[in-house]
């Protein structure tokens with residue numbers, strides 16, 4: 075199932091816990107300066123800074139009408155209340171965030187986020203007009219036991235439970251094999267396409283109609299300018315969620331410009 079041309083490619087930089095607000099401003103400026111308008115119309119470029127940087131990034135992007143999207147790396151499932159340290163969907167919406175990462179494997183591992191909480195966060199984001207970038211992906215043990223497709227499809231099913239087709243079309247789904255994150259070990263383009271193709275197939279089965287053709291599916295895990303072309307060749311792969319390489323403006327720009335290679 076392809077129809078890839080109908081979907082706008084997306085390159086999203088997940089800065090994780092890197093860059094203070096001054097460094098965030100500098101990186102955003104460099105990206106805007108290095109990427110021509112035509113490029114930014116062709117490929118949607120999104121930055122996902124830490125919470126404390128969001129106001130600075132928003133001020134810069136909105137103030138100068140830069141063609142960059144931005145969002146957060148997490149949100150609370152609750153809209154407000156006594157949840158020390160958490161940040162809510164309404165707060166992110168007020169800052170103009172278009173996206174929020176949900177269910178990243180680092181949050182699943184270090185903050186013990188399970189499928190039920192991930193599903194609540196997906197609903198919270200959608201309720202406040204923010205598109206979730208939902209992450210799924212298997213660990214090395216699952217991959218070695220050849221259970222990766224089933225594992226990822228199960229994570230997907232759990233996150234989409236109770237959603238309408240219209241809501242699902244707003245979600246961006248990122249397949250990030252945990253063993254390929256920050257390790258320099260990229261899944262082969264065939265590995266990435268296998269799982270991402272299965273995700274699109276599953277959406278088609280669950281939501282008959284055009285939904286599966288409309289949802290954008292990304293790959294994440296040690297993406298670099300040297301492997302992005304091969305990854306983007308996958309018929310179901312619409313972009314990438316990029317960690318380490320998104321912190322280097324020149325390298326991130328090379329990734330965004332993959333079509334020029």
Ligand SMILES: O=C[C@H](O)COP(=O)(O)O
Nearest residue numbers: 088255256295296317318
């Ligand atoms: O969200 C991004 C991913 O975890 C990938 O990180 P990485 O590009 O540093 O491997």
